Amino acid sequence: MSYFTREDLPFYYELYSNFAVGDAYYQSTFTCTCPNRLHLFAGSNGLSVGQEASMENNEPTPGFDWVTMGEQLEEAGVSWRNYQEEDNFDDNGFAWFDNYMNAKSGDALFDKGMHREKDAIEAFEKDVKDNTLPQVSWIIAPANKSGEVERGAKRRANSAVSSDENRACSYLRTRRASSVSTSIILIPHPNPFRDLLRSSQSTLPTTPLPGRISPPGYSRPSRPTQTSTPSPCLS
DSSP, X not given: OOOOOTTTOHHHHHHHHHHEEOTTOOOSSSSOHHHHHHHHHHSOSSGGGTSOOOOSXXXXXXXXXXXXXXXXXXXXTOOEEEEOBSOOTTOOGGGGBHHHHTOOTTSHHHHHHTOOBSOXXXXXXXXXXXXXXOSEEEEOOOGGGTTTHHHHHHHHHHHHSOTTTOOOOEEEEOOSOSOOOOEEOOOSOOTTSHHHHHXXXXXXXXXXXXXXXXXXXXXXXXXXXXOOOOOGGGO
C-alpha cells in the first residue's frame, strides 16, 4: 500500500480539511461486507484465531467455530442482546456461527443472539423505558431502514429516559456495507481553481502549490478536541 501526502495533493487535502464529512469510519479488513461483519460480531475474520481468513461474502455450513463476542460477554457475566427483526438483511453475523445455528429457544445464544422481534427499535425502546437494557447491544435494521437505525435508536432512546437516568452504556450499530469512506463535498469550488475545474480546455498545475488554498475570506473552523470517556457500565 501507499498514500499521498499533503505536499503531493495540496488541493485535495484542502478540500478534505474544509469539506469532509464522515471521516471517522473504519474497516477491520480491506475487503467486502461479511469479513468486516465477522470482526463486528466475533472480533476476527479467522486469521487471528489460527484459521484461514474469510475474505469473501461466504456463510459456510457448518458455520464458523471460533468464539464470538456474544459468547465472551456471556462467559464474563456481561449482559448483552442482539435486536433484530424477521427481515434482518442477512446482517446478523452471529447466525453464521455453528453454535448459534444449533442453538434453540431457551438457550442464551438463541434468546440473545438469534431471536427476532416484530420491531427491533420498539423492543430497544421498551428495554430503555423498563430499565432492562443490557450493557452491550447490537441493533440490526431491516433492509428498507438499513441507513436509519442509528437515528431511530438514539431518538427513541433519548425520548424514553432523561440523561441522568439513561442506563444505555453502549450499542453497536451495524451497517450493510463495509466500504463506508470519507465523502467530499465539492461545492463550493475553492478559488482560485473554480474556472479551471469548469473549463475542459484547462488543466490543473502539476507542481505542488504552496500554502493553504481556500475561498477568499474563508476561515477554516477549528475542530473540537475529542476525548474518550470510559463507559460507566464497564468500569
